[in-house]
Amino acid sequence: MTTANARWEETISLGVIAVSQQSGSMKKLGICIPYFSGFGHTKRIAETIAKAIGDEARLLDVESLSDADWQALDQADAIIFGAPTYMGSAAARFSLFLEQIDTRWEHGLWKDKIGAGFTTAIHPSGDKLAALQRLSIFAAQMGMIWVGPTDIGAPVKPDHPGLNRDGSWLGLMVTEQLGADEDLLSEDLETARRFGLRVLAATQRWNAQ
Ligand SMILES: Cc1cc2nc3c(=O)[nH]c(=O)nc-3n(C[C@H](O)[C@H](O)[C@H](O)COP(=O)(O)O)c2cc1C
Numbered sequence: 001m002t003t004a005n006a007r008w009e010e011t012i013s014l015g016v017i018a019v020s021q022q023s024g025s026m027k028k029l030g031i032c033i034p035y036f037s038g039f040g041h042t043k044r045i046a047e048t049i050a051k052a053i054g055d056e057a058r059l060l061d062v063e064s065l066s067d068a069d070w071q072a073l074d075q076a077d078a079i080i081f082g083a084p085t086y087m088g089s090a091a092a093r094f095s096l097f098l099e100q101i102d103t104r105w106e107h108g109l110w111k112d113k114i115g116a117g118f119t120t121a122i123h124p125s126g127d128k129l130a131a132l133q134r135l136s137i138f139a140a141q142m143g144m145i146w147v148g149p150t151d152i153g154a155p156v157k158p159d160h161p162g163l164n165r166d167g168s169w170l171g172l173m174v175t176e177q178l179g180a181d182e183d184l185l186s187e188d189l190e191t192a193r194r195f196g197l198r199v200l201a202a203t204q205r206w207n208a209q
Pocket residue numbers: 036037038039040041042043084085086087088089120121122123124125126127128176
């Protein structure tokens with residue numbers, strides 16, 4: 001089985017029908033992942049999501065956006081927003097990016113793009129939900145179509161230990177293991193990988209002709 005086929009097989013197992021696979025013609029998608037990361041954790045999650053998506057993904061550090069990056073955002077089929085939770089909300093540096101959209105809101109430039117979001121924090125709650133609400137409300141204001149994770153892990157599904165440990169469906173939550181050698185758990189990285197595939201499949205389906 002080719003890698004591409006294997007990937008689609010998995011998207012189907014995630015509960016999304018790969019419509020374009022049936023027709024054989026697949027439009028090349030643009031999926032931008034703008035992120036801010038003060039200490040590298042959010043960046044590693046962004047990279048994990050991008051790797052799961054493959055060629056269609058474009059990582060964008062919001063601290064160094066070029067004109068070409070803004071153009072990629074404007075042309076993207078999907079945007080996955082990544083911000084750490086700082087003081088109970090999306091980090092201020094990421095919010096600054098959200099407020100740099102200029103006239104994109106009034107011209108509906110990001111309308112009908114798929115939107116999704118993820119956040120990292122130290123605490124199991126850590127008020128991460130407020131950060132995801134910040135991201136999803138922004139997407140709603142922009143007229144985007146919000147997509148969340150669908151994984152249900154333990155204890156409801158004991159055969160999926162560690163998957164979606166924080167039980168979040170508005171967006172992806174990752175809890176950093178402060179002081180541990182592996183400060184991002186493999187279970188969280190796997191949840192992030194599956195979240196990337198979920199957004200890819202939803203974007204493909206939304207853009208199917
Ligand atoms: C200024 C600041 C505020 C923070 N506020 C929270 C918080 O409200 N809740 C929480 O659980 N963790 C909080 N943390 C911890 C970070 O969310 C956590 O370390 C995260 O993994 C950092 O991501 P980054 O490495 O991408 O910057 C905070 C960290 C900093 C530096």
